[in-house]
Amino acid sequence: MSRRVFQLKGSCNNYPWGKKGQQSLAARLCKKTDKDFEIKDDEPYSEMWFGDYPGYPARVLKTGELLKDVLEKNKETLLGRKVIEKLGGQLPFLPKILSIAKALPLQIHPNKELAAKLHARDPDNFPDPNHKPEIALALSEFEVFAGFKPLAEIEPLFQLPALRPFVPADTTHWTDATLREVTRNLLKADAHTATHVSDSLLTTPATDLDDAAGTIPTLLPRLRAQYGPADPGALVALTCMNFLVLAPGEALFVPADGMHAYLSGDVVECMARSNNVLNAGFCPAAERGSIDLFADALSFRAHGRDDVMLPAKPTGKSRTGRTRVYAPPMSEFDMLRAELRAGEEDEVAEIQADGTYSERY
Numbered sequence: 001m002s003r004r005v006f007q008l009k010g011s012c013n014n015y016p017w018g019k020k021g022q023q024s025l026a027a028r029l030c031k032k033t034d035k036d037f038e039i040k041d042d043e044p045y046s047e048m049w050f051g052d053y054p055g056y057p058a059r060v061l062k063t064g065e066l067l068k069d070v071l072e073k074n075k076e077t078l079l080g081r082k083v084i085e086k087l088g089g090q091l092p093f094l095p096k097i098l099s100i101a102k103a104l105p106l107q108i109h110p111n112k113e114l115a116a117k118l119h120a121r122d123p124d125n126f127p128d129p130n131h132k133p134e135i136a137l138a139l140s141e142f143e144v145f146a147g148f149k150p151l152a153e154i155e156p157l158f159q160l161p162a163l164r165p166f167v168p169a170d171t172t173h174w175t176d177a178t179l180r181e182v183t184r185n186l187l188k189a190d191a192h193t194a195t196h197v198s199d200s201l202l203t204t205p206a207t208d209l210d211d212a213a214g215t216i217p218t219l220l221p222r223l224r225a226q227y228g229p230a231d232p233g234a235l236v237a238l239t240c241m242n243f244l245v246l247a248p249g250e251a252l253f254v255p256a257d258g259m260h261a262y263l264s265g266d267v268v269e270c271m272a273r274s275n276n277v278l279n280a281g282f283c284p285a286a287e288r289g290s291i292d293l294f295a296d297a298l299s300f301r302a303h304g305r306d307d308v309m310l311p312a313k314p315t316g317k318s319r320t321g322r323t324r325v326y327a328p329p330m331s332e333f334d335m336l337r338a339e340l341r342a343g344e345e346d347e348v349a350e351i352q353a354d355g356t357y358s359e360r361y
Contacts, residue, residue, distance in 0.1 A: 019266075
């Protein structure tokens with residue numbers, strides 16, 4: 001393997017959920033390696049990509065070469081045989097910096113089998129045949145909906161008159177199959193119904209909500225202000241999903257087919273090499289995919305807050321112990337985090353894989 005380290009120049013995009021101007025960490029980091037990059041105060045800067053995936057490709061800062069071209073010319077030394085056999089001359093992962101001002105779409109990323117089918121059928125909207133499990137590491141306070149709450153926390157809410165119609169009529173005992181149909185029914189609610197339910201939840205006394213975390217009275221007004229009362233994403237997120245607030249240095253894992261929506265903060269996100277997504281809420285109706293496809297694909301592997309979190313663990317590769325590893329249950333990557341104060345250093349043993357590294361701002 002090569003011992004060479006290349007400083008990369010990333011590319012920034014402008015989705016409307018991004019932080020604006022200098023508030024965006026993604027924009028400020030882009031500016032550090034591109035002096036011609038202009039940050040406009042009224043422009044959102046949502047993501048900085050620094051991989052080799054098409055769309056927003058990274059370049060080697062010193063030479064200006066596209067990272068993908070450098071990898072193609074140096075496959076053996078920069079990638080290694082295992083990666084070449086699996087992906088040719090491509091990185092198996094895609095790292096990004098996200099700066100989030102308002103909720104991203106409520107979404108899932110299809111598993112490999114479904115991704116291959118969707119790509120073959122509709123390559124314009126599903127640009128690759130790969131899955132997209134991912135991790136998000138908080139660089140600031142980070143709010144997120146991820147995975148489903150335990151069934152015991154969800155079921156009591158659906159005793160409320162406004163929510164009871166979304167439960168299948170023959171339900172005697174809640175299971176994940178019940179939850180799948182409840183999610184489907186909520187996401188299929190028309191604008192009038194969704195608004196009615198949202199209004200009802202907004203006026204229901206907190207003591208009647210059986211909402212231990214208090215997320216409905218706190219977050220529903222905020223989500224309505226961002227996407228209106230008729231967006232069904234808020235209904236699903238607030239009644240069925242875990243709401244987490246991560247501190248800097250904490251991370252979570254989202255499996256393929258895992259439902260999630262980031263709300264605010266700055267994060268390092270890394271995922272398997274893919275850009276496939278199915279949206280179902282927190283976006284205009286025209287940008288939502290098939291609700292049946294979305295509901296049928298849902299994974300229920302995360303069923304509680306602890307199931308979502310990905311703790312950092314010690315790694316034997318760190319000489320001083322100041323570097324820790326986030327090791328998600330997937331083969332494409334691990335993430336190392338070196339936390340150094342002024343004057344401190346660490347030495348990390350050679351890693352038998354390709355990698356990208358980001359300096360903390």
